[in-house]
Amino acid sequence: MRYSTFLEVNLGLLQDNITKIKRLTKAKLLPMVKADAYGNGLVPVSKFLVEDCEIKTLGCASLGEAVHLFSECPDLSAEVLVFSDNEISNPEVSEAYANFAITPVLHRPSDLETVLTNPAFSKLPIVLKVNTGMNRLGLNLEELSAYAPRLKNRGIKHLLTHFARSSDLLKDGDKTHRQMEEFAQAKKILKDAGVEVKETSVSNSGAIEQKFGLEETYVRPGLMLYGPYSVESRLWDGHQISRFVTKVLKTFTVKKGTPVGYGVNVAPDDGFIAVVPVGYADLSLTHISGADITVNGHKGKIFARVSMDVMFLMFETSVVGKIKEGDTVEIWNNDNRVICGLAESMKTIPYQLMCGVTKRIPRIYKVK
Numbered sequence: 189m190r191y192s193t194f195l196e197v198n199l200g201l202l203q204d205n206i207t208k209i210k211r212l213t214k215a216k217l218l219p220m221v222k223a224d225a226y227g228n229g230l231v232p233v234s235k236f237l238v239e240d241c242e243i244k245t246l247g248c249a250s251l252g253e254a255v256h257l258f259s260e261c262p263d264l265s266a267e268v269l270v271f272s273d274n275e276i277s278n279p280e281v282s283e284a285y286a287n288f289a290i291t292p293v294l295h296r297p298s299d300l301e302t303v304l305t306n307p308a309f310s311k312l313p314i315v316l317k318v319n320t321g322m323n324r325l326g327l328n329l330e331e332l333s334a335y336a337p338r339l340k341n342r343g344i345k346h347l348l349t350h351f352a353r354s355s356d357l358l359k360d361g362d363k364t365h366r367q368m369e370e371f372a373q374a375k376k377i378l379k380d381a382g383v384e385v386k387e388t389s390v391s392n393s394g395a396i397e398q399k400f401g402l403e404e405t406y407v408r409p410g411l412m413l414y415g416p417y418s419v420e421s422r423l424w425d426g427h428q429i430s431r432f433v434t435k436v437l438k439t440f441t442v443k444k445g446t447p448v449g450y451g452v453n454v455a456p457d458d459g460f461i462a463v464v465p466v467g468y469a470d471l472s473l474t475h476i477s478g479a480d481i482t483v484n485g486h487k488g489k490i491f492a493r494v495s496m497d498v499m500f501l502m503f504e505t506s507v508v509g510k511i512k513e514g515d516t517v518e519i520w521n522n523d524n525r526v527i528c529g530l531a532e533s534m535k536t537i538p539y540q541l542m543c544g545v546t547k548r549i550p551r552i553y554k555v556k
């Protein structure tokens with residue numbers, strides 16, 4: 189239990205973000221709730237999306253995440269897709285597909301082989317990912333052509349692909365456009381083979397922000413739902429739904445040359461330090477030292493080595509008296525520019541920051 193260090197997750201702001209996305213597109217929303225809903229909490233976020241935001245389909249990464257969700261919420265009236273670690277050829281766990289409203293995204297030829305030949309999967313809707321140039325998961329066009337004749341009877345419920353560079357500002361003929369052309373070829377291969385495709389999706393946050401791929405059946409927002417923007421120019425001005433709150437544990441002044449913390453770090457100048465009870469066991473990231481954190485309007489820098497339970501914020505000596513023990517510190521707040529700036533100064537991406545908030549930080553839920 190912690191008392192004044194917590195991650196406040198505001199579900200009302202999540203609802204606002206959903207409303208904003210719905211204004212951008214007529215496509216249905218398939219929110220991604222993998223990785224504990226990007227650190228915000230799989231169960232409360234999923235429940236809220238389904239019960240209060242009219243969401244009917246959710247996306248997890250692994251079968252275990254989907255099973256966990258249904259074991260916590262047996263009455264959840266949604267379908268959950270498993271996008272990567274589908275366990276389809278693991279007989280010990282793949283039976284979960286028969287017991288719950290969980291559908292695997294088939295992304296390897298071996299997945300299709302299993303589903304087309306194992307009678308246990310004869311009723312499973314076919315959700316198929318094609319590789320259009322990201323070269324991670326998905327069948328390439330040759331593999332798709334080879335399987336097309338065997339898909340004719342069953343048809344495809346949902347055909348999808350994933351973009352590698354949708355957070356780059358779009359330009360004619362760029363990677364994202366080329367991937368979209370390849371996706372059109374995939375559709376044509378299936379059409380020519382007489383395979384019916386009922387639904388499609390391509391766009392993650394970066395593409396949605398740029399209004400790209402919105403004519404498909406679904407869009408698959410992840411990051412933007414929770415707040416951060418993907419495209420540098422902040423096309424997306426949604427709310428950061430979480431606020432990471434802690435407090436000043438102790439303050440002291442240092443003279444130039446004073447050693448601080450583990451190892452050999454010394455104050456480069458005279459300064460003023462606030463110790464904060466967030467360490468690497470709370471925020472699990474590598475390049476956190478040097479990043480900017482603002483307290484009471486004064487900009488400080490994470491200084492010296494981050495310990496397991498605490499870190500140091502270094503301020504100029506002019507700040508003495510303006511920050512004191514017990515003052516609130518927001519590592520980030522509901523303005524999405526703060527977490528995006530912090531991620532940049534930590535040489536990482538907001539995804540990793542949100543996923544880096546460990547279990548030691550309690551999540552506190554609030555609806556506005």
Ligand SMILES: *Cc1c(COP(=O)(O)O)cnc(C)c1O
Pocket residue numbers: 220222271350391392393394408409410411412
């Ligand atoms: C994670 C993921 C998304 C969401 O991506 P964001 O960049 O977070 O919006 C969409 N589709 C697939 C297949 C994913 O794995």
